[in-house]
Amino acid sequence: MxxxxxxxxxxxxxxxxxxxxxxxxxxxxxxxxxxxxxxxxxxxxxxxxxxxxxxxxxxxLPDGECAFGGITLAYNVRDKAEVAAVLAEAETAGGRILKPAQDVFWGGHSGYFADPDGHPWEVAWNPFFTLNERGNLILP
Structure with a gap:
């Protein structure tokens, strides 16, 4: 595979x-x-x-609602200030803020929102990762 x-x-x-x-x-x-x-x-x-x-x-699979399905989606941004801006955009669109933008233990800055069905999205600025010109994540 x-x-x-x-x-x-x-x-x-x-x-x-x-x-x-x-x-x-x-x-x-x-x-x-x-x-x-x-x-x-x-x-x-x-x-x-x-x-x-x-x-x-x-x-x-059985269709049952659960508090957390064991998966999150991530959207990485190019700078720290963009985390709060993207969270605000998601909230304006009808999303729910799960965790406001904040510095995190691993050295970055992140927050979470949920889409209308509760799927959690992390919005993160990671100083150790790079995004290319198309916004694709480039791992070290």
């Missing part, structure tokens, strides 16, 4: 609401989207929005 991720799919309760949230944050839906699924290009991978119930059925 080659080490890569092609698509991250988020199970959502209301596809139109979730699509509108991400579009308000500046994401552009792909022409491959339809009434059942929305795709967004996210650097070298895609983010997909799909019915939570249908996603659970497809994966042969």
């Amino acid at each position: 080659e080490p890569r991720i092609s698509i991250v799919t988020l199970g959502v309760s209301d596809l139109a609401r979730s699509r509108a949230f991400y579009e308000q944050l500046g994401w552009q839906a792909s022409a491959a989207s339809n009434e059942h699924v929305t795709f967004f290009q996210a650097g070298g991978i895609a983010l997909a929005l799909y019915s939570r119930k249908a996603l659970a059925e497809d994966a042969k």
Whole structure:
């Protein structure tokens, strides 16, 4: 298996609401989207929005709400001040702030928001990582 991720799919309760949230944050839906699924290009991978119930059925998993699903998504920024700005943008779009921007133990600055379905996103400035001109993370 080659080490890569092609698509991250988020199970959502209301596809139109979730699509509108991400579009308000500046994401552009792909022409491959339809009434059942929305795709967004996210650097070298895609983010997909799909019915939570249908996603659970497809994966042969029970659909149950839980406080934390054991995964977060991360959005890295180029400078410390951008963390608070992105969190504010997410809140304005209808997201919920889980943790405000703050210095963190590992030497960076981060905060968290949840999208309308509660999927947690970390917004982080990491002084040890670099973002290229396209915003893709370059690990040391």
